Amino acid sequence: MSDTFVVVGGDAAGMAAASKAKRDDPDLDVVVFEKGEWVSYGACGLPYYVKGEIQSLDHLVSVTPEEFREERDVDLRTGHEVVAIDPDDRTVTAESDDGEVVQSYDHLLIATGAAATVPPIAGTDREGVYTLGSMSDGKELREYVARARGGESLQQPDRGPACQYLETCTGPVGIVGGGYIGIEMAEALAANGFEVHLFQRGDAVLTGFSDATSEAVADHLREQDVVLYLDAEVEELAGEDEIEAVVTADDRVPVDMALLGTGVRPRTALAEDAGIEIGETGAIATDAYRETSAPDVYAAGDCAESTHVVTGEPAYVPLALTANRHGRAVGQTVAGTPTEGGGIAGTAAVKAFDVEAARTGLVGPRAARTAGFDPVTETITAKSRAGYYPEGGTVTVTLTADRDSGRLLGASLVSEYGEGAVHRSHAIVGAITEGATVADLENYDLAYAPPFNTTWDPVLVAAKVLSGTLR
Amino acid sequence: MSDTFVVVGGDAAGMAAASKAKRDDPDLDVVVFEKGEWVSYGACGLPYYVKGEIQSLDHLVSVTPEEFREERDVDLRTGHEVVAIDPDDRTVTAESDDGEVVQSYDHLLIATGAAATVPPIAGTDREGVYTLGSMSDGKELREYVARARGGESLQQPDRGPACQYLETCTGPVGIVGGGYIGIEMAEALAANGFEVHLFQRGDAVLTGFSDATSEAVADHLREQDVVLYLDAEVEELAGEDEIEAVVTADDRVPVDMALLGTGVRPRTALAEDAGIEIGETGAIATDAYRETSAPDVYAAGDCAESTHVVTGEPAYVPLALTANRHGRAVGQTVAGTPTEGGGIAGTAAVKAFDVEAARTGLVGPRAARTAGFDPVTETITAKSRAGYYPEGGTVTVTLTADRDSGRLLGASLVSEYGEGAVHRSHAIVGAITEGATVADLENYDLAYAPPFNTTWDPVLVAAKVLSGTLR
Known part of the structure; x- marks a missing residue:
């Protein structure tokens, strides 16, 4: 009987692993459980979808569920949430609308990804407060933009300062966090005519870049009419049902909506419950082959640690290339060719308007x-x-x-x-x-x-x- | 008494060495002999000057003779051609309009560069046949273009296929050689409305690039209305006083002018006459510090060999960065800090119209x-x-x-x-x-x-x- 490779999570790491394993060893039974409906999508493209430069969420999908099932012969089960892993019995338990299934595995990959963090401040549950971690988040944000523009179609104007293209500017919006998502969304919203207020807790945007880079980007954001608040700890997203203002120690800035771009945290609950070791970074610990403390259980992508090529130490840098590469390496390993996916250098890139x-x-x-x-x-x-x-x-x-x-x-x-x-x-x-x-x-x-x-x-x-x- | 550092040749390698040596050791006497009037110029920019994107040859000069003399305290003698090196007496002999001077040296750098080759075919001395190796070549070519266009100013139109911008196309021109110069000049001439015929001896343009690259560039040249002749050995540049046609075994292509872009050869005569070792590549042999077979005599830039980083063997790849870097390393060495300039990887880049x-x-x-x-x-x-x-x-x-x-x-x-x-x-x-x-x-x-x-x-x-x- 052939081995069974089970994958938990159907985004970059999971689907790369599933595809590669099946291609290298067609006898392998490959089962993927994905709790949502979308798989293998380019979340990095979401800001450009909200901006209006990409016309359909489908365009962000590199391989459709049908293609995985029919062309790649992967047993992809969307709408299935894995609720437990038992490393001793070598089973996972998944729930769907059809009930619960227990699936045994010979090799398991945990690729549960990361979730957008919600900072511990008052008002994050108010209407008009968004995050951008998933396809459905992207859909909601785009719908918000379309509504705010009175249903006007999202034709992307040329790049340039906010409000110059539209006859009327739409109401002020707040972005909490000056990282990639915050900055890309500032561009996306400004291009749609919103007056953008961006709040950054530290004294510079793009933490982890050099001061010179952060200052150049901050200067450019200001040139593009983004109102930038540095050293601005957001204390509350104030309002009644709906958000009405972003409140810091120094300011109370009226806004019609707020986007939280305050980073992500690895989804480790399943692994933790199964007794799998979590590293000091808070993500799942693995060896160079992405194997966890449980035998034949791998972890890759935004839920797992990597090794930094400069320090040689574990690091948590959840980005698309690493997820893809480590997923692929796990697939190759499971199919019989042990493969290290390589370390990470903490490399990152961002476009901020015209910079x-x-x-x-x-x-x-x-x-x-x-x-x-x-x-x-x-x-x-x-x-x-x-x-x-x-x-x-x-x-x-x-x-x-x-x-x-x-x-x-x-x-x-x-x-x-x-x-x-x-x-x-x-x-x-x-x-x-x-x-x-x-x-x-x-x-x-x-x-x-x-x-x-x-x-x-x-x-x-x-x-x-x-x-x-x-x- | 302070040491004297003599440099033969005032372009990239020579002036980088002179500047760096003087900066690192201000007591050094630094004397540069340059036979022409131009020093430290960006010959790589000449095609863009001919094209009309650069309005003055002066813009190609990074540091002027006056700046070298007054700000950098370099004894720069333009109009001085070195005619002999005597490594035993440690002297060089230079001729100028004022007569002959004999200059002693403690350290000598030969930076005589390379000369555009003229292929051994009939008719290369006809009027209307050009090369592009020097500033004066660039000047002549630009004057030709202006004349051919009836004195119309060289305002660079947008990039695009030949002849589309001008009311009348100017007469056909031939380019012999499909390397960097040939291709950059095809762009420059096409942008000015010339019908361009490009003749390449081998079966692909850009020798040394991959077939895929060469084919992509060739396809693009054709898209841009350049008439490309591959496997076309030019036998004669035919005509009376003036060139009238490029003749190959298969074709006789009428042209009003021809540009020879058939590569360069190192200027080694001075070194050879002085008994300095020439390498198998035909350029001056040096060690890792660019020192030649004669003690305290260095060679750098387009007249000298380098070491290839992959093969570890001597290689001749005359390009600007190596000249600049090796010149600078020699200057640093002469000033007391022995410095290797590093090897070469044979790296090169070229723009061909929109590719x-x-x-x-x-x-x-x-x-x-x-x-x-x-x-x-x-x-x-x-x-x-x-x-x-x-x-x-x-x-x-x-x-x-x-x-x-x-x-x-x-x-x-x-x-x-x-x-x-x-x-x-x-x-x-x-x-x-x-x-x-x-x-x-x-x-x-x-x-x-x-x-x-x-x-x-x-x-x-x-x-x-x-x-x-x-x-």
Whole structure:
């Protein structure tokens, strides 16, 4: 009899694992339990759906449930919520409208993902308070936008400052949190004519990026008429049934709606109840093959820890590529070829209106010191293309290295959208993953031609300057 | 008495060395002999000057002779041609309109650059035959374009197919050679309304790039109404005083002018005459510090060899970044801090109308086999941004690796202009420089967000596919 591979959760990690396992070992029985109706969707695209640049939620789905069932021969059971895992009996229990099923497994993948956090403040349950963690969240937000615009169709105007395209601006909205979701949603809502107020608890947006990047993005948000509140701890989302204002220690800002973009937390309850080890980060602990403390039980994606390529320590950075890659690695392992999915570098990218930014590795001094390094940082701003070339802007690059070893630890980059901060970060991901020094990076023979960069690409300029500081 | 550092040649390598040496050791006497009037100019920008996107040759100059003399305290002698080097006496002899000078040196840098080659065919001396190796070449070509257009000002129209902007197309022109210069000049001339005929000796443009890249660029050139002749050995540039036709075995194509873009050869005569060793590549041989066979005599830039980071063997790839970096390293060494300038990866980038391409490392099977590898290659085409994102195109990535070790050897990428083939090559330069395997690259935690790429960046998709082939 052939083995059974059971997957809990049908998004990136789960479906990548299911598909890969079945493709590599067609004899395997692959069963996926997904509590919702959507599988394998690009949640990263939700802000652009709300913005109106994507016309249907279906466009975010890379593979449909029918395709998984019919073309990939995966026994996908949507509408099935797994309520218990028994690692001793090697079974999971799932509930659906049809009742309860107990499914035995030979290999199990927990891919339960993460949930948008709701901060512990008053009023988060008021009408008009949204999060953006799921497809249905995206649907609700888009419906809100359409309603607020009086049913006007969501045709995406050109990018630009809020309110300039519409005859009437729609009412003020509040965004709590200046991370990726907060910033992408600021763009999405401003493009639809909303007056956007963005509240960030710390003194900078984009925590984890360099100060230079955060400041460049903050300046640009202001240029785009986003009203930015830094060091602004939100105390209450005030109102009656509906939200009426965002309240901080200093302000009471009237709003018609509020979006919570305050991060995510891993969904670990199932694993915890089954006695599976949870790491210090709060996510499910795994080894390099994503196997948990329970034999033949794997965890991957937004519910699980990864290993950081610079520190070598467990880290929790729930992003799409890692979920996809680790899911795929588990599928390959289960199908008979043990595969490590690789570490994470904490790399992330974001578009904020007409600016793009990326970060990777250890950027701020605190993270580097915690990991035992003595960080030295330099920030440079350089032209993104040859100075004489008719197009172009600037790229600001922050590089951090360890003083003694010269080892490159991390970077943060920002540029105008299209001027390459994000793709340039690719070079640095490679360097930090390979344990390269700043001097190594300085000598990389990067491509050069006037329409793409200066003779020394801004990344090399930054390496040259930091190298000088370290000498 | 302070040391004297003499530099022969005032372009990228020479002026980088002079500036860096003087900055690091202000007591040093730094003397630069340059036979022309221009120093430190961006020859890579010449096609865009001819095109009309850059309005003055001065804009290509990064530092003027006055700035070198007055701000950087470099004794720059333009109009001085060095005619002899005597490594035993440690002197160079230079000629100028004022006569001959003999200058002694403690350290010498030969930075004589490269000259555009003129193929050994009849008619290259006819009027209307141009090369593009120097500022004066650029000036002549621009004057030709202006004359041919009846003195119409060179306002750059939007990019697009030839002849669509002007009321009358100007007469056919021939370009001999389908490398960077040939292709960039095809764009420059087509944008000015010329009917462009491009002749390439081999069966593909962009020798050294992958077949997939070369074909994509060739297809695009044809889309832009460039008439492409492959496998077309030019036998004669026919005519009376003026060129009238490009003649191949198969064709006789009437043209009003012809541009030779058939590569460059290192200017080594001075070094050879001085008994300095020339490498097998035909360029001046150096060690890792760019020191030649003569003590305290360095060579850098387009006249010198470099070491290839993949093969570890000498290679001749005359490009701007290497010239700049090696010149700077020599300056630093001469000023007392011995510095290796690093190897080269043979990285190059080119824009061809609305397409961009890059290559790095060992791409074709022949180069890899010659270096002792057993090459395996895969080519993929993938979306440049999330499929659901409203903007975007495709990136085609060719990756080559060694079968036994899995070591990544090289890559070639092509995309629409702005879709990131060039900046994406940065990741691969790092990987091949660090000796990474394809499996290593596959696990790089590259930045992802829908406006910039798919969850698996096309570079990772290529690594994943090649990894599968190698397994």
